[in-house]
Amino acid sequence: MRNRLRLAYFSPLPPARTGIADYSLVLLPALAALADVTLYAGASDAIDPAIAARWLLRPIEAYPAQRWGFDAALYHLGNSYYHESLYRTLCRYPGVVVLHDYSLHHLIAARTLIRGNVAGYQRELMYALGSARGWQLSKEIRLGQRELPLFELPLNERVIDLSLGLIAHSHYVADRVQQRRSDLPVRVIAHPMLTRHAAVKRRVPEWPDGALVFASAGQVTPSRQIDLVLRAFAEVRESCPQARYLIVGEWCHPDLSLERLLHDLHLQDVVHHTGFVENLAEFDDWIASADVVVNFRHPTVGETSGVVLRALAAGVPAIVSDNGWYGELPEACCVKVPPQDLAALTTAMRDLAIDAEKRRRLGERAAIYAQQTLDPGHVAAQYIDFINECVARWKTPHAR
Amino acid sequence: MAQDLELLAARAVLPEYEFKSGIPLMARLRAAWYAMAAKWAIRYLSQCQSNFNAAVVVQLQTLRTHQADANERSVMSDQDLVQLTRVVAELSQQVIHLQKTLAVMQARIPDDEGKSA
Numbered sequence: 074m075r076n077r078l079r080l081a082y083f084s085p086l087p088p089a090r091t092g093i094a095d096y097s098l099v100l101l102p103a104l105a106a107l108a109d110v111t112l113y114a115g116a117s118d119a120i121d122p123a124i125a126a127r128w129l130l131r132p133i134e135a136y137p138a139q140r141w142g143f144d145a146a147l148y149h150l151g152n153s154y155y156h157e158s159l160y161r162t163l164c165r166y167p168g169v170v171v172l173h174d175y176s177l178h179h180l181i182a183a184r185t186l187i188r189g190n191v192a193g194y195q196r197e198l199m200y201a202l203g204s205a206r207g208w209q210l211s212k213e214i215r216l217g218q219r220e221l222p223l224f225e226l227p228l229n230e231r232v233i234d235l236s237l238g239l240i241a242h243s244h245y246v247a248d249r250v251q252q253r254r255s256d257l258p259v260r261v262i263a264h265p266m267l268t269r270h271a272a273v274k275r276r277v278p279e280w281p282d283g284a285l286v287f288a289s290a291g292q293v294t295p296s297r298q299i300d301l302v303l304r305a306f307a308e309v310r311e312s313c314p315q316a317r318y319l320i321v322g323e324w325c326h327p328d329l330s331l332e333r334l335l336h337d338l339h340l341q342d343v344v345h346h347t348g349f350v351e352n353l354a355e356f357d358d359w360i361a362s363a364d365v366v367v368n369f370r371h372p373t374v375g376e377t378s379g380v381v382l383r384a385l386a387a388g389v390p391a392i393v394s395d396n397g398w399y400g401e402l403p404e405a406c407c408v409k410v411p412p413q414d415l416a417a418l419t420t421a422m423r424d425l426a427i428d429a430e431k432r433r434r435l436g437e438r439a440a441i442y443a444q445q446t447l448d449p450g451h452v453a454a455q456y457i458d459f460i461n462e463c464v465a466r467w468k469t470p471h472a473r
Numbered sequence: 474m475a476q477d478l479e480l481l482a483a484r485a486v487l488p489e490y491e492f493k494s495g496i497p498l499m500a501r502l503r504a505a506w507y508a509m510a511a512k513w514a515i516r517y518l519s520q521c522q523s524n525f526n527a528a529v530v531v532q533l534q535t536l537r538t539h540q541a542d543a544n545e546r547s548v549m550s551d552q553d554l555v556q557l558t559r560v561v562a563e564l565s566q567q568v569i570h571l572q573k574t575l576a577v578m579q580a581r582i583p584d585d586e587g588k589s590a
Contacts, residue, residue, distance in 0.1 A: 140565070141565075141568070141569055141572070143569070144566075144569065145566070164558070165558065166562060166565075167558060167559055167562040168562070196547070196551065199544060199547070199548045199551075200548060200551055200552070203548065204541065204544035204545045204547070204548045205541065205544070205545075207544075207548075208541075208544050231555060234552075234555045234556070234559070235555055235558060235559055235562075236559075237559065237562055237563060237566070464566070464570070467563050467566035467567060467570070468566075468567060468570045
């Protein structure tokens with residue numbers, strides 16, 4: 074009997090602008106060393122030709138007929154529209170779900186409300202809250218009496234109820250999932266990250282050689298609290314004038330003008346915004362070029378930050394908000410600050426700005442943590458172990 | 474929704490119009506003329522409208538009850554569908570496992586034994 078698992082693998086893939094596409098890029102080679110992996114992608118999903126050339130890639134529409142040839146389907150699900158086609162397939166043909174974000178509300182809203190499908194959104198609210206509360210809430214939203222509760226309701230109940238096994242990156246997510254379904258096999262597996270030894274140091278030409286660079290990377294959404302972070306940075310500058318701030322990533326904060334904020338804080342000459350960085354290696358280089366990475370998230374919906382892991386893998390100390398997944402990072406390799414606490418953030422940034430030894434020590438521990446815990450081979454082995462456990466469970470007719 | 478319907482029910486009955494005027498006796502004169510010329514006809518029409526409104530409110534209340542019931546059944550069906558989809562997926566996995574086991578067993582059967590069978 075064949076021992077290698079045959080996996081149908083569903084995930085957004087580059088060039089989709091989601092960290093989960095990059096995640097798969099890291100995980101796939103390690104997973105393929107241990108299992109036979111077939112990728113499935115939607116017809117409308119643009120796939121990097123290099124991926125199409127390297128991997129066995131099939132249209133997602135073909136999966137229903139081909140599903141008998143796999144031991145398990147593995148769905149990488151996150152909270153964005155990039156997951157639309159795989160979400161649809163998951164609802165029809167459930168499998169093992171990797172829940173990258175605890176909340177799926179943005180995805181649900183994008184596939185229903187944004188397309189004018191009010192009834193579809195109402196159905197999800199009623200599934201999550203019961204018919205009376207769900208109907209009432211959808212009516213209030215329809216009449217403009219209240220905003221979408223994007224951060225209050227995760228709308229992941231359907232996915233949790235359908236899953237045959239679930240992988241989370243944090244106990245924060247795993248515990249909440251098990252509160253919903255205690256019979257569901259759940260495993261916490263770390264987010265894999267490659268350790269790059271040959272990062273190219275990038276610099277902003279206008280900045281002096283001795284500049285101390287703080288950086289935030291990834292999509293700048295309101296939950297990243299960039300205004301709070303820059304306010305703290307402005308205070309740090311008073312005692313550390315060589316400090317500079319780098320923002321790497323797409324600006325997705327419609328209610329806040331960076332230009333205006335920098336003007337108000339008198340930071341125009343010491344903050345640089347790269348905009349969206351297409352090339353992942355270049356993105357990594359920018360992160361590795363920073364002295365300290367600051368990554369805040371409030372509110373959190375239980376998401377994992379690829380940016381923080383990239384920083385740790387590059388041996389760059391990080392300051393993170395002490396909530397959700399971030400709160401579970403080892404104290405030894407990052408500094409945790411209560412979310413929305415300007416004074417605490419300022420203190421943390423100032424401490425690292427003036428203490429090079431502390432930065433070096435944190436960075437070293439971060440790199441060790443990354444090598445030991447985030448190694449893709451190690452992570453892939455845990456995937457295989459968990460999927461085998463699920464497969465063994467499914468073989469038993471009493472599994473339900 | 475229930476509050477909206479209560480509000481509608483309270484407004485279903487049309488009140489009789491009451492003449493008012495700042496000019497002395499004007500309101501009384503108009504009321505007297507109205508009583509003579511139109512009161513009974515308008516009262517009849519108002520009653521018809523009030524009856525109709527009350528019937529509409531009752532219909533809406535019935536529909537609301539039906540809708541709540543339909544919503545409830547819809548959610549239950551949805552939950553059943555999710556559970557059945559999961560059960561089918563688990564059974565499908567068992568079929569896949571059995572197919573693999575069968576293939577291994579068939580491979581072990583010598584060719585001539587297979588022929589005689």
